[in-house]
Amino acid sequence: MEPNSCVNIHKEWDIVGARQLGREMAKKLGFGTVDQARIATAVSELARNIYLYAEKGQICFEIIDNIEHRGLCMTAVDSGPGIxxxxxxxxxxxxxSGGLGAGLPGVKRLMDEFYIESEIGNGTRIKTMKWVR
Structure with missing residues (x-):
């Protein structure tokens, strides 16, 4: 497993691939099953948003392992219409979308850190982190 990996989101099936990679990386980092599920849910939500609103983008995963922190950083980037x-x-x-998903507030609750920037016509970038307890 690479310390940095990206999944392109173009079709609905890519959401599943991103979710699986997020869960796999979380497990290898030592997250418990509850946090693995939180991460997988957050990835699903971010990937679904790219698929529904931007048509294409990517989610990149980065393992953070330094003196202060050990965790997983996920960045969702698209070049969609922006928020x-x-x-x-x-x-x-x-x-x-009329969906029952947790949406971005849910992603923020599931993760430890959450940053969002968006520009009309240029897309959205969401960066989020979960730290191993």
Whole structure:
């Protein structure tokens, strides 16, 4: 397993591949089964958003293993339409797809760190981290 790996998201099946890679990397890093499930769920949500709203993008996984931290960093990047109102999409219960997914607020709750930047017409970048306890 590479310390850095990316999964391109172009079709619905890519969501499954990204989720599996996230879970596999989490397991190898020593995350417990509950945190592995949290990471897999967060990856699914990020990949689904790329697929639904941007059509294509990628999720990159990076193992962080230094003196202060040991964990997994995931960055979802797309060149889609961008998010016009980040505060709105970060509200619980907000949905544009009519789905029952946890959405970005759910991803933020599942992970330890969460950063989002988006520019209309240029896409969105979400970086999130989970630390081994």
């Amino acid at each position: 016009s109102d980040i505060s709105q999409v970060m509200e619980d219960g907000y949905t544009t």
